[in-house]
Amino acid sequence: MxxxxxxxxxxxxxxxxxxxxxxxxxxxxxxxxxxxxxxxxxxxxxxxxxxxxxxxxxxxxxxxxxxxxxxxxxxxxxxxxxxxxxxxxxxxxxxxxxxxxxxxxxxxxxxxxxxxxxxxxxxxxxxxxxxxxxxxxxxxxxxxxxxxxxxxxxxxxxxEKILPSPFECDLSILIVKPIFGLSTASVYSRLKIPSSPMDQAEAPKHFAGSGINKVNENLFNRLQEPAFELEPGLGLLFEAFRKAGAQKPLLCGSGSAIFALFEHDERALEVAKSLIHGTARNFIEHTFITRQAIYSCDN
CATH class of the missing domain: 3.30.230.10 (Ribosomal Protein S5; domain 2)
Structure with missing residues (x-):
């Protein structure tokens, strides 16, 4: 902000x-x-x-x-x-x-x-x-x-319980918004709560001071599966990301946008162009290439 x-x-x-x-x-x-x-x-x-x-x-x-x-x-x-x-x-x-x-x-x-x-x-x-x-x-x-x-x-x-965490990984981020949106309530209604959730104590260690490969390895979203069940088009867009060269695309929150991380803007742009001109083009409404925001409200 x-x-x-x-x-x-x-x-x-x-x-x-x-x-x-x-x-x-x-x-x-x-x-x-x-x-x-x-x-x-x-x-x-x-x-x-x-x-x-x-x-x-x-x-x-x-x-x-x-x-x-x-x-x-x-x-x-x-x-x-x-x-x-x-x-x-x-x-x-x-x-x-x-x-x-x-x-x-x-x-x-x-x-x-x-x-x-x-x-x-x-x-x-x-x-x-x-x-x-x-x-x-x-x-x-x-x-x-x-x-x-x-x-x-x-x-x-x-x-509401917030713990600020140092994270200044200089990554290029490709975000794709499909032609459809998703209701948060609808996605949560299809959620199957895991009997053995991921280890919450270990998770923060994977992002502190990590490079792109480590960050990509540990990207995770429990809402991705129910969102894909709700909207099959997400699965097609996800596969298009993978085929275009994205290492690990991930659903944004409860969806419907999908993002992927890259070391350079040029590579993110190549993947974006591949998506826009590929088999998933009819599912895409907007594409954005951006970076982490590290300025504050007081600047």
Whole structure:
């Protein structure tokens, strides 16, 4: 996440994320799943602009007509939380330029919500401490607290327990969003919780200071199997990745996007071109070549 001043307001670049590792060990009494995941912010961003509205209204505009701008939108919900916290008739005009695909497992909605918490705290001069923002983020969604951290982290519990983890592996990342999206709830409904989950104590060791081969070896996503069952087209796209030369493609979160890691942008571009012109081309809506995001909200 990066925040800068603009005329009469603030502009925030809200990062997407990738799950390099995602294991689910059980279902909790509150209905959420117990998980362990290593999430990395990447340089694929939604852009949000925030300006004060003197009428006290929360107004959201989006450049995509397919996305709701009503009270169900996480941005609006986050803004109303901050409005309630202020106990003052503060308003905001918010403009969202949507670049992160939705229903792709890239965390765009959660990142936008976190950006809203940060931006309005600054714009309205609320000076709320990080702990309060984290509490509000947890109420908005399991991934939202991660995006407040602005760095790679291991997330446990339902996702709200966050342990920042040093990870600056200079990798090129190819992300492909297919023509279809996936509902997180639908993917979880097909999940078979393993009787013997992966060893959570060992997993962090595989990513700390590791090169591309070690990282690729340990990429893992428990949601990949149920997602493939739900949408057979994912399996075809996955095989196309492999045939094009990707060492270990992986589903992004609950899908539907798939990513792969490469040492160089040139190799990522070769694979992207092969996919676009290959047998899976009719399944592909967007391709992105990007890298890990390592800047902070304060830059």
């Amino acid at each position: 990066r925040m800068v001043s603009i005329t009469d307001g603030l502009q925030v670049w809200a990062n997407a994320k990738l799950n390099f590792y995602l294991e689910i060990s059980g279902k909790r009494s509150d209905g959420f799943h117990e998980l362990s995941t290593f999430m990395v912010p990447v340089q694929l961003n939604d852009v949000l602009e925030f300006r004060e509205d003197t009428t006290g209204a929360i107004k959201l505009w989006c450049d995509s007509k397919d996305l709701s701008t009503g009270p169900d939108n996480l941005i609006v919900r986050a803004a109303r939380m901050m409005q309630d916290e202020s106990k003052r008739p503060l308003g905001a005009e918010i403009r969202l330029f949507k670049h992160i695909p939705w229903q792709a497992g890239l965390g765009g909605g959660s990142s936008d919500a976190a950006a809203t918490l940060c931006a309005l705290n600054h714009l309205w001069k609320l000076n709320l401490p990080e702990k309060i923002l984290e509490e509000k983020a947890t109420k908005l969604g399991s991934d939202v607290p991660f995006f407040l951290q602005k760095k790679a982290a291991w997330c446990m519990g339902r996702g």
